[in-house]
Amino acid sequence: MSILETQNLTHVYSRGTPFEKVAVDNVSLSVDEGELLGIIGHTGSGKSTFIQHLNGLLKPTAGKVLFQGRDIHASKDALRAVRFGVGLVFQYPEYQLFEETVFQDVSFGPKNMGLGEDEIRERVYEAAAFVGVGRELMEVSPLELSGGQKRRVAIAGVIAMRPRVLILDEPTAGLDPAGRESILENISQFQRETGAAVVLISHSMDDIARFAQRLIVLHEGRLVMDGTPAQVFDRANELKDMGLTVPMATEIALALRARGVELPESVYTTKYLRKLLTALREGGGPC
Amino acid sequence: MxxxxxxxxxxxxxxxxxxxxxxxxxxxxxxxxxxxxxxxxxxxxxxxxxxxxxxxxxxxxxxxxxxxxxxxxxxxxxxxxxxxxxxxxxxxxxxxxxxxxxxxxxxxxxxxxxxxxxxxxxxxxxxxxxSPLQLTDGLERLLGPLKKLRVPVQELAMMMSIALRFIPTLIEETDKIMSAQKARGASFDTGKLSERAKALLPLLVPLFVSAFRRADELATAMECRCYSGGEGRTRMKxxxxxxxxxxxxxxxxxxxxxxxxxxxx
Incomplete structure (x- = not known):
């Protein structure tokens, strides 16, 4: 069942001036409850503009955004409820930390919801646990933390609102490999345990291939592909024409196939590729 | 806006x-x-x-x-x-x-x-x-004679061009942080005056932190390129x-x- 939906969403920047630019062009998309949806697209493809419509930060030039079936711009109160129901984590969210302690910063969202103290405490600890921030850090100033920890705290600040849809704009940008891995694991765990839908923007095709259940591709503001990772990465050549890459495993599989090794379609995770190649070797193939 | x-x-x-x-x-x-x-x-x-x-x-x-x-x-x-x-x-x-x-x-x-x-x-x-760069250049040259009176003209001009350069950056940053806090339910345009002033805190603190960070990074970058004030500097244009x-x-x-x-x- 769809929880968040856009209908013919269009956004034009600086309308009526020489700087006019169509950032999002007639995008209709529905996010199903509990799914992990990946969004990929080149820089400037409209991804960031698009997701800012999903919690009502930007108002569409044309078209509608529906959350749980209702137009989010119907009334001011509805819009506020949407902010809490659709959590949005911006790129480099660590720059938004401002409170004296980690605990206070994570509780900013729940406090704005008007919750009671006990409820807030419960949610803060729950959110901190999801992103792997220990209780010993709760009374530390967020400015004293390392970059990776700050990022986790910032994500916890959004998770603490218990959103039904969590949107993350490149949550792993600028982190080391171990940090990327564990943040993505945390997010995936959040999705499984709470049943919330997660929308993940990433430039790393390998990450997307591993975690996303469904994948959409934006190009010049338009929705050009929508399907399972297998369906999308099978159109590797089209992706490359758009200036995008494919996962390393797909790249290798394509190169091998070009050299006459018989491999099935839809290879996009390293795990699957390794299984295929091991099977080939044991079967006496050219590997 | x-x-x-x-x-x-x-x-x-x-x-x-x-x-x-x-x-x-x-x-x-x-x-x-x-x-x-x-x-x-x-x-x-x-x-x-x-x-x-x-x-x-x-x-x-x-x-x-x-x-x-x-x-x-x-x-x-x-x-x-x-x-x-x-x-x-x-x-x-x-x-x-x-x-x-x-x-x-x-x-x-x-x-x-x-x-x-x-x-x-x-x-x-x-x-x-x-352009702001030309403007500060011109100002620096016009005020040049004041150097004899030990007025740090070159430093003032450099400060002015850096300040001008960072106005758009800071505006963009303000927009970004505002959106991020709004996403957590902050509201900047409703409530009484005292409430609104308080609501600015989540905006101003990160803004100051990032302004200082930027200033620090810029200073390091300038030192890496051996910037040492006006003495003996020549110009490309x-x-x-x-x-x-x-x-x-x-x-x-x-x-x-x-x-x-x-x-x-």
Whole structure:
């Protein structure tokens, strides 16, 4: 069942001036409850503009955004409820930390919801646990933390609102490999345990291939592909024409196939590729 | 919304006005202001209006763009005009209690409003046609003689160009942090005044933190490139006076002379 939906969403920047630019062009998309949806697209493809419509930060030039079936711009109160129901984590969210302690910063969202103290405490600890921030850090100033920890705290600040849809704009940008891995694991765990839908923007095709259940591709503001990772990465050549890459495993599989090794379609995770190649070797193939 | 601020904006172009030496343009502005304050009758203002129109036509700046810069100042212009309206002496045309309007009052009000608008438009023409970098360069050279009095002219110019350079960055950053806090349910435009002031905290703290971080990074980057103040620095783009600068200077002298002559008309 769809929880968040856009209908013919269009956004034009600086309308009526020489700087006019169509950032999002007639995008209709529905996010199903509990799914992990990946969004990929080149820089400037409209991804960031698009997701800012999903919690009502930007108002569409044309078209509608529906959350749980209702137009989010119907009334001011509805819009506020949407902010809490659709959590949005911006790129480099660590720059938004401002409170004296980690605990206070994570509780900013729940406090704005008007919750009671006990409820807030419960949610803060729950959110901190999801992103792997220990209780010993709760009374530390967020400015004293390392970059990776700050990022986790910032994500916890959004998770603490218990959103039904969590949107993350490149949550792993600028982190080391171990940090990327564990943040993505945390997010995936959040999705499984709470049943919330997660929308993940990433430039790393390998990450997307591993975690996303469904994948959409934006190009010049338009929705050009929508399907399972297998369906999308099978159109590797089209992706490359758009200036995008494919996962390393797909790249290798394509190169091998070009050299006459018989491999099935839809290879996009390293795990699957390794299984295929091991099977080939044991079967006496050219590997 | 914040992005709509046009103050001090630069419109790139390749007209005569754009190509003039920034020093010439700064001195021109000085002369223009002096001439504007010399004007005291209709002929004087007509001359200055003519100068401004010619200048903007040469710079290919549309009158609409020029006037849009006046928008934030509209209150000041109207306020000045109204105050002047009631301060004339002589035969009242209209009187109520202690307020009276005279022919001289009307004249003064119109001239005052005109003077402010001409002043602002003339200044905007300078920033519209001169990049901030050129502007600080020109200022630094013009203030050069003050170095003898131990005024740190070069450092001041560097500070000014850095400040100008970071205005758009900070505006963008403010927008970003505002969106991020709004996504967590903060609201900046509702509630009582005290609540609104408090609501600014989640915006100001991250903004200050990032401004200091940026300043720190910039200082490191400058040191990595061996920046050590003004002593012995040479420039990639040398400022050279050309013939058009000379012509501009002569025109300004003529304008100033006419402004003085027109006072006696």
């Amino acid at each position: 914040l992005k709509d601020i046009t103050l001090g904006q630069y419109f790139p172009g390749n007209t005569v006005v754009h190509r003039l030496d920034p020093r010439t343009k700064l001195l021109w502005l000085l002369g223009y202001i002096v001439a504007l304050f010399l004007a005291k009758n209709i002929w004087g203002y007509a001359l200055m209006l003519g100068v401004l129109i010619t200048e903007s036509a040469l710079a290919k700046i549309k009158p609409k763009t020029l006037l849009s810069g006046l928008k934030p100042l509209i209150f000041i212009v109207i306020f000045t005009a109204v105050v002047n309206l009631f301060y004339g002496t002589g035969e009242p045309l209209w009187q109520w209690w202690i307020l009276k309007i005279t022919a001289e009052g009307i004249r003064k009000a119109v001239f005052m409003a005109l003077r402010i608008m001409l002043l602002v438009c003339g200044t905007f023409l300078l920033t519209y046609t001169t 040398q400022l050279v006076y050309r013939r058009r600068d000379l012509v501009t200077g002569i025109v300004m002298v003529l304008i100033l002379a006419s402004a003085i002559v027109l006072r006696t008309v």
